[in-house]
Amino acid sequence: MAEEMEQWLASLLRLGEAEKMTDKQIKIIQAAVEIFAEKGYAATSTSEIAEKAGVAEGTIFRHYKTKKDLLLSIVAPMMSKLVGPFLMKDFQKVLDAEYDHFEDFLRAVLNNRLEFAVKHAPVLKILLHEIPFHPELQAQFKAQLFPLVADRLVRIISHFQAKGELVQMPPSALLRLVVTTCAGYILMRTFLFREVAWNDEEEIERTIQFVMHGLEPPV
Amino acid sequence: MAEEMEQWLASLLRLGEAEKMTDKQIKIIQAAVEIFAEKGYAATSTSEIAEKAGVAEGTIFRHYKTKKDLLLSIVAPMMSKLVGPFLMKDFQKVLDAEYDHFEDFLRAVLNNRLEFAVKHAPVLKILLHEIPFHPELQAQFKAQLFPLVADRLVRIISHFQAKGELVQMPPSALLRLVVTTCAGYILMRTFLFREVAWNDEEEIERTIQFVMHGLEPPV
Amino acid sequence: MAEEMEQWLASLLRLGEAEKMTDKQIKIIQAAVEIFAEKGYAATSTSEIAEKAGVAEGTIFRHYKTKKDLLLSIVAPMMSKLVGPFLMKDFQKVLDAEYDHFEDFLRAVLNNRLEFAVKHAPVLKILLHEIPFHPELQAQFKAQLFPLVADRLVRIISHFQAKGELVQMPPSALLRLVVTTCAGYILMRTFLFREVAWNDEEEIERTIQFVMHGLEPPV
Amino acid sequence: MAEEMEQWLASLLRLGEAEKMTDKQIKIIQAAVEIFAEKGYAATSTSEIAEKAGVAEGTIFRHYKTKKDLLLSIVAPMMSKLVGPFLMKDFQKVLDAEYDHFEDFLRAVLNNRLEFAVKHAPVLKILLHEIPFHPELQAQFKAQLFPLVADRLVRIISHFQAKGELVQMPPSALLRLVVTTCAGYILMRTFLFREVAWNDEEEIERTIQFVMHGLEPPV
């Protein structure tokens, strides 16, 4: 079963999944992502996708049995990649070696995930909007990904608590504060106020200082 | 124009808007809120709403010219009420008098808005999901509500900065950190993990301490 | 359960079922019968039916949830009416009283069912063609109607056997010979060679004499 | 023209028509027969046939220009073979020599055609169902096969009438009674109640006695 899990992770994280995709299939996906992100899944018609992809409507259904299939083929892999870094094998060990301080860890994660969000903004937007309406997606997230991720992060936080870098408080509570603050910046910057000219370096540094001071153990 | 604005605010904030609503109209709104929240606006059919409301299909269109009208009549007022407290006349003066410390202000706002979110969770969920897909809503928010609210909050933050309670940093940056942290808790608690048994008092206190330490001016 | 059965029969045999049917609904049925009979159910499109009925396509689906529903609403009642006379309450007693000889019975049935077939030829044609492809119809026939009918006919045949009017042979075998001969004429006359100018009286008489001689007990 | 006719008959009756058929072609025909018989021609998709036959969708159309072509290639030859015995050269002479009595003829025909029906039940079922919906098939039957067959049978019946074995009545009327009775048994046994364990020998004998007595000339 550990074997199985490793394979599952590997397959989930595979980034260049353009294997075996025909030219038209790629165009379909691109068009779908674009329109789903713009109008939402339910408000998008397959004929619209076909037109934008420059493909006959029937072609969509040769590659994806249903419209929902098309959505899932876009969104399900993204979900895994979103939390990918936290699923790496020996995640914690890598961390222990690499990051002397929680601050370094935070900086690495924030930069990495911000870059990811910027690069995949449209798919991410689709994912965020559709998760509440598609039980399969919710299930995949709540039953499989979330527990794994939460577990690993809690261990890391506990580690730095033990080192005396973070205030004493239930790790899950710490986790919430850290995640909200980091995700808050990424979402604001990527979706809510995309048009603002953000100085990412500065904002990230500010965010890190805010978190570090906020969670500093009392002297 | 200032007159006009006051009236607009007043009308927006009117909570008990059940005036003039017939019995059936109320049932329609209730049904619509329920189903919109569950499946999303675009995936909800008017016939479904009619059925759940126990009215004829035509009745909906007697009260709301279009399906979108129905959505707006639900969501637009909510948007104003969501930021209602920040729109109150003489908001800052009230604050100056009432809250000696930023911490008190934070506590008051967090409690108040959490209560509001819990009470209006379904409509809030609809609002959050539909804003990106309906330009009218975005316009109302970005052009009218947001500037007002941001302006008032920035003033308050500047006030406490001047008092030496908050670290020196552009007020808008401070605002972002505060808002994400507060909104983060409310959203997590109300939508993402509603089933968890949250100890609101404790979590709010934790959140406040986090913010206050995070934004403490250096000694 | 006997109660239930009686009600079921009653409802099945109700001929004038135009109750509550709107004008358009009747036109839909008429058009559907006509085209189903001409091209078969599967080869008929709902748009074709709508056009012939002078109705919008959507109207069909307001009255019949699916195309198949439309078929069943035409064909299922017909099935009961087809064997209606054999399902009458106290069928055998009526017979005993009314028909002194098997020949009289045969004559009555042949005339009655021929008239019926001529009158309902199109629906009958649909029924005959669709039964093999729709399990619901088969079930209704094989599980409910057929046993009842066969049972009653077997009793009648046994009755006339006992009276010495029919040759000794398993009643079911007798039944088969009688039914194929009678149905054979009706089907030939109504479907296979409709264009021929049949002299019904003469042919029926011939058929009856054929059956009576063919089943005469040996002297 | 007589020449032509003979060749036509010969070609129609050719039984082992597997000549020149590739392996895949045979599989296509087998699959088509199976599914056409199960769901009807119009309700069967070519992709379904391709799948069951284990060939690519395109392969079907390499051998049969259209779906209808495929149907005709199955059903048209069967039609001739169905009435094959009655089309044999010198049919009547053969009869005169071979069968002393009408009863013998009946017995031979019944056995032979029953065996044929059992062997080719699926194709026969397709033929029976599709004839009314395909003018070409109807034409072939009504214009070419039926007149020939009817003519030959009428001659035979007249022959036995002249011999005093059959009652005096228009030969076409006699034909109808005989055909209905015989076909009735075969169809019932082969399609309507296939699952019953029929004792063919007994039933055929019963059927023959029924016909012979039914058509016995008066003493």
Next chain:
DNA sequence: AATGAATGAGCCTTCATTCAT
């Protein structure tokens, strides 16, 4: 000969909306 991706017309069905009652 065989494949299977691609097509686009057409299918059944749903939908928001109208209107006579």
Next chain:
DNA sequence: GATGAATGAAGGCTCATTCAT
């Protein structure tokens, strides 16, 4: 004000058929 039958445009999807490989 309320109804619900009627609409017809549009939706997702299937189909027979073609064609480059």
